[in-house]
Each structure stands twice: as structure tokens, then as C-alpha cells.
Amino acid sequence: MAVESVPAASAAVGSDASHSTLKRGAIGLVGVVFMVVAFSAPITAMTGNLPVAVGFGNGLGAPAGFIIATVVLAVFSVGFVALARHITAAGAFYTFVSRGWSRIPGLAAGVMSMFTYMTMEAGLIGIFAAFTDQAFSQQLGITLPWEIYAAVCLVVIAVLSHFDISVAAKVLGVVLVCEIGMLTISAVASLLHHPDGMSFDSLNPVSALSTNGVAGGVVGLGLLMAFWSWVGFESTAIYGEESKDPKKIVPRATMIAVLGIGVFYTFISWGVIVGNGPDKAVELASGSDPFELLYSPAREFLGQWGVTTFEWLVLGGSFACALAIHNSAARYLFAFGRDGLLWQRLGGAHHRHASPWIASLTQSVFAGVLLVICAVSGSDPYAVLFVLVAILATLCLLIVQTMSSISTIVYFHVKKEHPETASWWRTLLAPALGGVGMVYVIYLMVSNMAAAAGTASGTLFFKMIPWIVGLLFFGSMAVAAIWRKVSPQRYARIGSTVFDDRPEELLPADQA
DSSP states (O other), X not given: OEEEEEOGGGXXXXXXXXXXXXXXXXXXXXXXXXXXXXXXXXXXXXXXXXXXXXXXXXXXXXXXHHHHHHHHHHHHHHHHHHHXXXXXXTTTHHHHHHHHTOHHHHHHHHXXXXXXXXXXXXXXXXXXXXXXXXXXXXXXXXXXXXXHHHHHHHHHHHHHHHSXXXXXXXXXXXXXXXXXXXXXXXXXXXXXXXXXXXXXXGXXXXXXXXOTTOTTOOHHHHHHHHHHTTTTGGGGGGGGGGBSSHHHHHHHHHHHHHHHHHHHHHHHHHHHHHHXXXXXXXXXXXXXXXXXXXXXXXXXXTOHHHHHHHHHHHHHHXXXXXXXXXXXXXXXXXXXXXXXXXXXXXGOXXXXXXXXXXXXXXXXXXXXXXXXXXXXXXXXXXXXXXXHHHHHHXXXXXXXXXXXXXXXXXXXXXXXXXXXXXXXXXXXXXXXXXXXXXXXXXXXXXXXXXXXXXXXXXXXXXXXXXXXXXXXXXXXXXXXXXXXXXXXXXXXXXXXXXXXXXXXXXXXXXXX
């Protein structure tokens, strides 16, 4: 069987090949890193996830929880980037698992990843609407229905995503620099003016494994919040086809994102706890306004302008995250369309911008439908839509990451592909340990799902999450197995399209 390979020479905008090829060389290393870090939304993670970990999880051990998460995800990434050096495609996990392991689990990985990103955009737009309502009402005295803010956000994202990825990367870069700068300024100010001394206890990994005196605290919930804050780091592979040198940029961007985000989260969370003082930190995090965990030291050490700036930057951070997620979802739809598994026009690239414009518009419509359902049902866009979509999405991605670890081992040590890359550590032990780590995080997720959902745990949507995940996983594999028997040609197209820098347009399956 031949597989479609997109050589660099055929990727020129305006050429016939460009109608199914995304813009080659649109972004470099910095652009890919910006897309991924924006996806993780540092300011949203610190305002939303950190208070849960401090107030109801491992308390003052929350920064150490980020250290543990950094180590586990870094080990996982070793195998992930080894596979990324040889497989480049907009489908990322979908193509990795299809070609690294088998097409049957590959279709499941693709469907779960695509569904994850498609639903996550609506959730992030929901939290954006909530943050916008807070900022507008408190800062400007303007009160409008959240649906208006959501609609504006949806339209702006659709417009930005119509162009090539460099446009979105520039917007995300500006927002990201601002939020990272403000978080750093606040943390440094807190550490310099610490009320109870600069304690290093919060950085001891052992402290992440106990509740540290938090009444009713759950260690697993604290660790879950740490891992949850990294959602999206694996999306580096999605932009490989549009990067200037995917074989180098994707691996480097992945490790920079994992390690960089880990160090940053640890530093900021440590600064927040030191700035508040141990007792006050837990009290604020578990209080009626958990955002005060971040805002209180900013107000005390920087002044009211610090809180005002944070309120606007949280708004910008959630928008940037929604934009990054939209682009990831559009590229999964594009990959499925280009492989002929969904409506083939989804796999069409814009004749001028070489963007997945039809897939992008489709994703905007899908996100809009979810937001309409949320509005009609009277559900809270933050407490219900965002929280439950985040839980569902994180669970799906953790399963797919585990499948990716298995694929790395199979690709290099069972199929014996690229022996020059294979090694006992990089392609065997690291992915094995990473896979075990992912399984443990899945356990944390399932064990603490009700606590993470909060008031939304009583909704029908929450009760359906296990069934949705099961249907996506087993249903997709069943469909692939059926295709293998009744439609061999369609089955053969699962994960078939990859990008290759060599001049040949078509490569045998064992060479692509």
C-alpha cells in the first residue's frame, strides 16, 4: 500500500498540492512553544487549579505536586518525541498510534483526541464568558448576558483561524508574554516580602504525598490538579506539518514546553503560598472566593492595579487557550477529512492561506451548537460546561497518551522501525514508565472525579462521562475492525497521510 506523503517542495501556497497541504514553514520553534503554552493557559491554571490543590488536596505541598508531574511528563515525552522524529502529521496522536501500533487502536486514539479538542473549545469559551462578565461588571459597570461574550469570542476565534497558523501564533504570543510577565512579577514580589519567612517545605516532593494538615484534604486531588494543568502539551506534534523543521522543532518544543511549564508552575505556586503565608493560603483557597489565593498577595505587594491587571489577563488567557484548542481541533478534523474517513472537504486547505479553513468553520459551528445547548438548558458556563468538559477531555487525553507510549515501544521494538533511533531508555524504558505514569493519573482522575466536578457532579452530563469515554474508545475500535472486513480501502486510509521532507510524493508504507 502506498501512503500519501507531503514533500516540502509541494507545499508552496497556491500550488495544486497546497489544496490538501497546510502552509509549510508557517511557524518556528518559538511559535510552536507559544501555541502549546497558551493551550495550557498558565494564568488560568494558577487561578483555577491551584486553589483546589491548596484548599482541598495536598495543601502546602501543591508546588511539590508540580515537580512530580514535571518528572512524570518529562519521562513520557522522551518516548513521545522519539516517535515524533519519524512521524509528522496534523493528526498527531491519531497518526502516531495508527502507524506506530495499529490502525484499530489508531482510529480510537484519533476519535478520542478529535472529540476532546472539539468539545474543549466550548468549555474554554464558557469560562472566557464568565471571566469577561466578572471583569466588565467590576471594572466597567457593564452587565450583559454571558451568551453575548461567548458569541463574540467564537466569531473572533473563527476569523483568526481562517488565516495560516502564524496569525494565531502572534496573537497568542502577545497574550502569553503578558500573563507570564504578570505572574512572575507577583511571585517575585511575594517572595521578597514574605510575611512568615521564605519556607522551602512546599518544594519537598515528599510534601506532595500528604495533605499537610488540610481538613478533609485528598492527596490524589492535589496531584490531579497538577497534571490537569498540563493539558495540551502534546499538541506540539499537531503543528509539525506547518513548522519550519518538524523533525527538530516538534521534539524540542515538546521538551521545552514540559520542562518550562513545570518550572514555571512550581515557582509561581511556591511564590503564592509564601506570599500569603501557610495558614492564610489554605484559608483563602478553601474560602468563598478562591481567586483571592492569587489576588491577595498581588493586592498587598503590588497594589490594586495588580488585581485589576490579573482580572483582565485571566480573560485574555482563557481566550488564548480557546484559540489554541480551536486550531488543534481543526487540524484533527482536517486530518480525518484528508484521509477520507469523514467528509473529504474537511481535508481541504485554503488556496491562499493554506489553512484548514473548512475544518475550522466546521469546528466553530460545533462549538456554537454546544454553547447554544448550554444556554438553552440554563447551565452555568463555568461551573458546569467548563468543569465537565475539562474532566471529560482530560480523561480522554490521558488514555490516548497511554496508547502513544505503547505505540512507541511497538514501533521501535516490535516492528523494528528506525533501529538507529531505538534504545533501551529512549524508546523502551521511558515510554513504559511514562505509560505507567499515565495509568496512575487516570486512576487519580477516576478516583477524584466527583470532587473535581464539585456542584456539577449531580448533573446528567457528569453521570454520562464514563459512558461517553467507553463509547468513543470501544466504538471506534469496533468501527475500524468492521472496516477491515467490509471496506479494506477505507481501513487502509486510517492514519495514512504523513509529511515527509524527501522529494518523493508517494512512499511505501514501510518507508514513510
